[in-house]
Amino acid sequence: MTGQTALLAVEKVETFYGNIRALNGVDVSVNKGEIVALIGANGAGKSTLMMTICGAPHARSGRIVFEGTDITTMPTHEIARLRIAQSPEGRRIFPRMSVRENLQMGASLDNMQYFDQDVEKVFTLFPRLKERIDQRGGTLSGGEQQMLSIGRALMARPKLLLLDEPSLGLAPLIVKQIFDAIRELNRTEGLTVFLVEQNAFGALKLAHRGYVMVNGAVTMSGSGRDLLANPEVRAAYLEGGRH
């Protein structure tokens, strides 16, 4: 991966909630065409990093660069317009909008120009959404909401897809389905994915590279395979250590 300029570079970023420091000088980079996983325990700051990349909240210090543009202090909606799409923690489906409208919200960056063709792609990945097209988002099951959240992010035609805990609370079969979909998108369309997971095993198997986060700082990084083999990672995240 050396010699390549990163699509996304996060440099020494610190984020605060009030006086509490949630991120403590984080350095992460994501190259074009990669799947990068960020693993760590509850409260390590993974979701905070995802939201900080999108400017909600903004980093108090450090720098975030996307495609050579400094986006550290850019408003959230302008960052989204650079084609960074996120399926955030808790899925955040619009509960009183139909599945169709939720997907339309994702496509609003292009004024719905590509809606028809893109929605077909999303339905190929997640056929369940097609059956639920006119149902209100709030009435979907957890797995369906997760598919919708990812589908909505894909409708924005992202250059970088941020996924926050896509497997949280889902049945193993659906987790596999979602991970397969991510792998497929990466392979066929070269989609760059940065994902946060507590399901470290699945995430590291899926990812090209991984980072381990502890208490708001990155403590380890390496290829997905290396991290999977690393005894410390195994002890902490894979073999029923602290969770």
Add this chain to the structure above:
Amino acid sequence: MQYFIQQLINGLTLGSIYGLIAIGYTMVYGIIGMINFAHGDIFMIGAFVALIVFLILSAMFYSVPVVVALLIMMVVAMIMTSLYNWTIEKVAYRPLRGSFRLAPLITAIGMSIALSNFVQVTQGPRNKPIPPLISDVYNVFGISISLKQIVIAVVTIVLLTVFWYLVNKTSLGRAQRACEQDRKMAALLGVDVDRTISITFIMGASLAAVAGTLFLMYYGVVAFSDGFVPGVKAFTAAVLGGIGSIPGAVLGGLLIGLIESLWSAYFSIDYKDVAAFSILAIVLIFLPSGLLGRPEVEKV
């Protein structure tokens, strides 16, 4: 029976005006969770702008067709009140967003007083009359329906249709509803939240301006203090229908109008405001989320 139907028609006319104002309360509440108490005064300013436009028109031209005059009055009133409401949001409410809940509420009350005093000082404290614009009255089976009432009904229906289409079928309306349901997520999808909130204030103001113009045409008189009582009644209507719900605001408006005119007809006209506001108290006690509102707690 005829008397009853007569009162029904009067009540619905009045209710249309309340409904148009109530939408502004309910939309702003839906999107930023505050009660814009200055909204009633925006309605009053709408009526004043319409009055001024009428005076200018009648001074400049010997005769203008009534329809044209009304249309010009409405459009100018919409533009002016939109400017007012847009400015108020930007100057007085936006800096307070994210501060404690009471802050924008108190500011809104202050804004309301400021606006009505501003009009009192610049336009004078007395009632401002205009000559009747439309005076035709039709008699159908012993029930008299004035052309004014028909105009109010038609304008309200047309406006509500356009408005319904905007909110439910356009990308602007979708963005508004998204901001209402989850502002942060809307921003993550590229929606400019500040701009969407501004547009919401503009839409509310436009409807209030039309209500103001209709009010002026119906009663033929407006005063600086006229923002208060119709404003609070429209607010009552919004709460009755379920604050945050647009159909609820319209329904609530019609109901308040009906209650008021039926009460005046069968009981005492002096106590009509008591009747309307008792409804507010009763609704808040027994049906806190209103007729069409949804309960605050939601399954996630």
